[in-house]
Amino acid sequence: MAQKTPEQINEDLLRPLSGTSGRYLIVLAFLAGIVIAALCSFFWQVYAGLGVSGLRSPVFWGFYITNFVFWIGLSHAGTLISAILRLANATWRRPVTRCAEVITVFALSIGATFPVIHLGRPWLAFWLFPYPSERGIWPNIRSPLLWDFFAINTYLISSVTFLLLPMLPDLALVRDRAAGWKKKVYSVLALGWTGTPKQWNRLERAMHIMAIAVIPVAVSVHSIVSWDFAMAPVPMWHSTIFAPYFVAGAIFSGIAALILAMACLRKFLHLEEYLLPIHFENLGKLLLVMSLLWFYFVFAERLTAWYGNDPSEMTVFWVTQTGSFSPLFWLMVLCNFVIPFPLLAIKKTRTILGTSIASVTVVIGMWLERYLIIVPSLSHKYLPYSWGTYRPTWVELTITAGTFAAMVMLYMIFSKLVPIISIWELKVGLREEAHPAPALAPSHTQPNEVGAD
Amino acid sequence: MNALRSAGVNRDNIVVMSDEPFEEYSFGHAEPSVAMPWLAVLGGLVGGTGGFLLARLTQVAYPIVTGGMPIVAPFPTAIVTYELTMLGAVLTTIVTLLITAKIPKWKQELYDPEVTRGKILIAVIDPADDARADLEDRLRNAGADEIKSTGRFSAI
Numbered sequence: 001m002a003q004k005t006p007e008q009i010n011e012d013l014l015r016p017l018s019g020t021s022g023r024y025l026i027v028l029a030f031l032a033g034i035v036i037a038a039l040c041s042f043f044w045q046v047y048a049g050l051g052v053s054g055l056r057s058p059v060f061w062g063f064y065i066t067n068f069v070f071w072i073g074l075s076h077a078g079t080l081i082s083a084i085l086r087l088a089n090a091t092w093r094r095p096v097t098r099c100a101e102v103i104t105v106f107a108l109s110i111g112a113t114f115p116v117i118h119l120g121r122p123w124l125a126f127w128l129f130p131y132p133s134e135r136g137i138w139p140n141i142r143s144p145l146l147w148d149f150f151a152i153n154t155y156l157i158s159s160v161t162f163l164l165l166p167m168l169p170d171l172a173l174v175r176d177r178a179a180g181w182k183k184k185v186y187s188v189l190a191l192g193w194t195g196t197p198k199q200w201n202r203l204e205r206a207m208h209i210m211a212i213a214v215i216p217v218a219v220s221v222h223s224i225v226s227w228d229f230a231m232a233p234v235p236m237w238h239s240t241i242f243a244p245y246f247v248a249g250a251i252f253s254g255i256a257a258l259i260l261a262m263a264c265l266r267k268f269l270h271l272e273e274y275l276l277p278i279h280f281e282n283l284g285k286l287l288l289v290m291s292l293l294w295f296y297f298v299f300a301e302r303l304t305a306w307y308g309n310d311p312s313e314m315t316v317f318w319v320t321q322t323g324s325f326s327p328l329f330w331l332m333v334l335c336n337f338v339i340p341f342p343l344l345a346i347k348k349t350r351t352i353l354g355t356s357i358a359s360v361t362v363v364i365g366m367w368l369e370r371y372l373i374i375v376p377s378l379s380h381k382y383l384p385y386s387w388g389t390y391r392p393t394w395v396e397l398t399i400t401a402g403t404f405a406a407m408v409m410l411y412m413i414f415s416k417l418v419p420i421i422s423i424w425e426l427k428v429g430l431r432e433e434a435h436p437a438p439a440l441a442p443s444h445t446q447p448n449e450v451g452a453d
Numbered sequence: 454m455n456a457l458r459s460a461g462v463n464r465d466n467i468v469v470m471s472d473e474p475f476e477e478y479s480f481g482h483a484e485p486s487v488a489m490p491w492l493a494v495l496g497g498l499v500g501g502t503g504g505f506l507l508a509r510l511t512q513v514a515y516p517i518v519t520g521g522m523p524i525v526a527p528f529p530t531a532i533v534t535y536e537l538t539m540l541g542a543v544l545t546t547i548v549t550l551l552i553t554a555k556i557p558k559w560k561q562e563l564y565d566p567e568v569t570r571g572k573i574l575i576a577v578i579d580p581a582d583d584a585r586a587d588l589e590d591r592l593r594n595a596g597a598d599e600i601k602s603t604g605r606f607s608a609i
Contacts, residue, residue, distance in 0.1 A: 006571040010569075154539055168556070177566075192558035194470050194568070197469055198553070200476065201474070201486075205490075206489065209493050209546045210543060217536075427472070
């Protein structure tokens with residue numbers, strides 16, 4: 001990549017925007033079909049009532065809340081990882097950041113729909129908002145569900161702007177090459193970006209501040225999602241470990257999603273010269289660390305429950321270790337640790353293929369983890385007479401499949417509208433590699449200036 | 454830039470545009486600087502105050518006891534305050550960026566799409582008529598690829 005000229009970079013990274021292949025359209029149509037099926041299922045549920053789902057007493061949180069937690073977790077792929085890499089000034093981050101930030105925005109948007117889907121009466125979702133109703137009933141700030149409202153919206157606004165702001169120079173680039181209606185659209189989107197030193201200065205400073213702000217916000221979001229559970233006196237939920245456990249799991253699944261997205265982009269958009277094996281290796285190392293951390297948290301959680309020997313907790317413990325949920329539990333361990341650990345620990349297998357395989361298993365494993373946190377506890381709560389079972393219906397399965405399809409579809413559409421790799425950041429990286437900055441750049445107030453004037 | 458400055462052109466009349474930041478070079482410096490981090494802190498304080506008031510006043514306005522907690526429950530209030538603090542900081546940063554970078558501004562008086570092809574545009578706004586030839590020479594000698602005049606005056 002070091003030999004690339006700025007014009008070649010422009011050409012390579014703007015090429016995906018220039019047209020669509022038949023294969024692309026077929027895949028898009030297939031995904032759109034699944035999304036439409038999911039929408040039909042949702043509307044059927046709205047029409048017929050929540051009874052068409054598998055949610056029954058005592059399990060009122062099933063696939064929908066599993067998906068909510070999973071997608072919110074997956075959203076940690078982008079903004080959080082991108083912000084950390086920006087602040088650490090990791091030079092290899094440049095081709096990765098936008099791929100990651102896009103995942104956050106779409107995953108968060110998808111995740112945020114699930115509490116509404118789960119409501120059964122989605123038209124009453126506005127009851128969650130802190131507005132002064134005519135009845136004088138204000139939302140209950142003491143409910144963790146309301147904390148979700150504030151946390152997710154703060155994170156969504158931060159993530160969207162964190163994605164959009166550094167896109168402005170690239171949108172200006174597309175604007176200057178587009179014609180007709182496209183030029184008009186990109187002109188509006190680029191907000192009149194011209195690239196004056198003032199604009200660059202402000203953009204970089206804003207991005208730095210945003211990177212600092214967005215990290216604690218991201219941590220808070222998944223902590224608060226975990227508190228939806230941990231605030232309730234339900235066996236295996238009421239635990240102080242839940243917040244860091246959830247945050248670690250979120251970053252874990254987020255990195256896996258990022259690796260998968262990058263592998264697909266590399267293959268289908270022919271970005272082999274930009275998304276290099278080193279990017280996969282570095283992210284693979286991060287995934288390895290998170291796999292170990294995940295195992296540590298699971299072990300700590302299980303050990304504490306087992307040692308405490310509380311009857312209600314032990315019921316859930318054994319039902320997942322050896323009972324009806326054990327196949328899913330051990331599949332989760334297989335997917336989150338047994339398979340990815342050797343693949344990522346051995347340098348020879350920490351390749352693009354190896355990290356991608358590990359990422360697929362981690363995404364599956366992390367979905368299972370969310371499911372296993374929710375359903376076994378609710379179905380085995382305290383008194384045996386209240387125990388029950390949960391089986392998702394076709395409605396929940398279709399809606400779940402629809403969200404996965406929607407994620408891929410949105411990502412595919414986005415990659416055809418905006419350069420999926422930040423072009424200007426890539427150029428800065430290449431320039432810095434080729435020509436390190438002068439050691440002592442004089443202030444602009446000095447009369448005799450040096451540099452490239 | 455040096456050539457133009459040495460010809461007596463005021464820095465305020467020189468416009469630079471590029472497709473990437475060149476902050477390590479003098480021509481890429483922006484002026485004047487803005488205390489963006491402090492504004493973000495201020496925005497955070499405003500957001501946090503708003504969050505605290507929202508949490509406190511809504512709890513007082515609808516005083517229902519939940520789970521044995523006090524009416525104004527400290528931990529939930531802190532969480533809402535925290536989230537709105539961060540939101541205030543983020544929104545202030547965005548607004549500061551938009552205002553100080555003067556965007557959105559869809560009508561450009563001086564711009565050349567060549568900028569996004571890697572060229573650096575250095576323009577002199579409203580140069581004196583008798584100084585044009587001299588400025589053009591100075592820019593050519595300094596390595597300008599192309600010189601354009603647009604009623605106003607620009608060099609690429």
